[in-house]
Amino acid sequence: MAVKDMNYRERGLLLSMFAHQCYCEPNDLLKARPGIKDLAPLKKFLNKPLPPTYIDVDGAQAYVMSDKDDVLIACRGTEPTALNDVLADLKMFPVKHHLGGRVHRGFYAEYNKVIPGIKEALEKHDKKGTKTVWVCGHSLGGAMAVLVAAELQPNGGLHTFGQPRVGNTEFLKCLKDVPYYRYRNNNDIVTAVPPSWLFFKHGGVLRYINTYGNIRTATWAQRFKDKCRGHWMALKSFNLIDGFADHSMGKYHEYIANMDDSGEQLPK
Numbered sequence: 001m002a003v004k005d006m007n008y009r010e011r012g013l014l015l016s017m018f019a020h021q022c023y024c025e026p027n028d029l030l031k032a033r034p035g036i037k038d039l040a041p042l043k044k045f046l047n048k049p050l051p052p053t054y055i056d057v058d059g060a061q062a063y064v065m066s067d068k069d070d071v072l073i074a075c076r077g078t079e080p081t082a083l084n085d086v087l088a089d090l091k092m093f094p095v096k097h098h099l100g101g102r103v104h105r106g107f108y109a110e111y112n113k114v115i116p117g118i119k120e121a122l123e124k125h126d127k128k129g130t131k132t133v134w135v136c137g138h139s140l141g142g143a144m145a146v147l148v149a150a151e152l153q154p155n156g157g158l159h160t161f162g163q164p165r166v167g168n169t170e171f172l173k174c175l176k177d178v179p180y181y182r183y184r185n186n187n188d189i190v191t192a193v194p195p196s197w198l199f200f201k202h203g204g205v206l207r208y209i210n211t212y213g214n215i216r217t218a219t220w221a222q223r224f225k226d227k228c229r230g231h232w233m234a235l236k237s238f239n240l241i242d243g244f245a246d247h248s249m250g251k252y253h254e255y256i257a258n259m260d261d262s263g264e265q266l267p268k
Helices: 007-023 084-092 105-125 140-152 169-175 220-236 249-258
Strands: 053-057 062-064 068-075 094-096 102-104 133-137 157-159 180-185 203-211
Touching: 007 068, 007 133, 007 157, 007 249, 053 105, 062 105, 062 140, 068 105, 068 140, 094 105, 102 169, 105 140, 133 140, 140 157, 140 169, 140 180, 180 249, 220 249
Parallel strands: 068 133, 133 157, 157 180, 180 203
Antiparallel strands: 053 062, 062 068, 094 102
């Protein structure tokens, strides 16, 4: 089944699985990480028609894989043991983006490392330019995925998980024609940085995961109430780092797997 023909749950499962698995090295790409129960949706892309392409440039990584209908691109996120990732997250000063607006200096630097390899891989995986292209990523990988999508304009869409803010309002105009869905899990602390007072803005359709692990449309007031509920439930269980726990990519995938087809539908 082509990804565009999947329902929102199936598509979310596939792309969140890829964003989770892309933390693996190439030989372990299809060895399930914590929270993954069934790798079958991702396995259909293995070596069909080409083996996955792994891009690794000075600590910035991405994967490109495909089948006869689709190309999946995933950018790897922040790993606490990777110094480059941590330093990239700290370089908040906005710089000019080549398509317009301003973006986070560190995220832009990581994107610039991988985009030549991604473009080269895309030409191999979609020689005729007829496939549907999807971009995804978690954490820093989500920020890189936003920048990749602004460049490639993927006709499938962009799905990010626990993504920090990337650029200003002018930059977000570069994504106006890209179907863009941004998952945020309750109190995920990474989604609150860099600060909005530096003119960084979130874009896309917010797919908010509440304290109970359900995706719901929610107003600002409802999300604030739910954030308080999440902190209170965490305190009751002696979890003092709720914002970090909610950032787990495994949790994002787990909660999407909990959804059924009666949940919030993606806009047509």
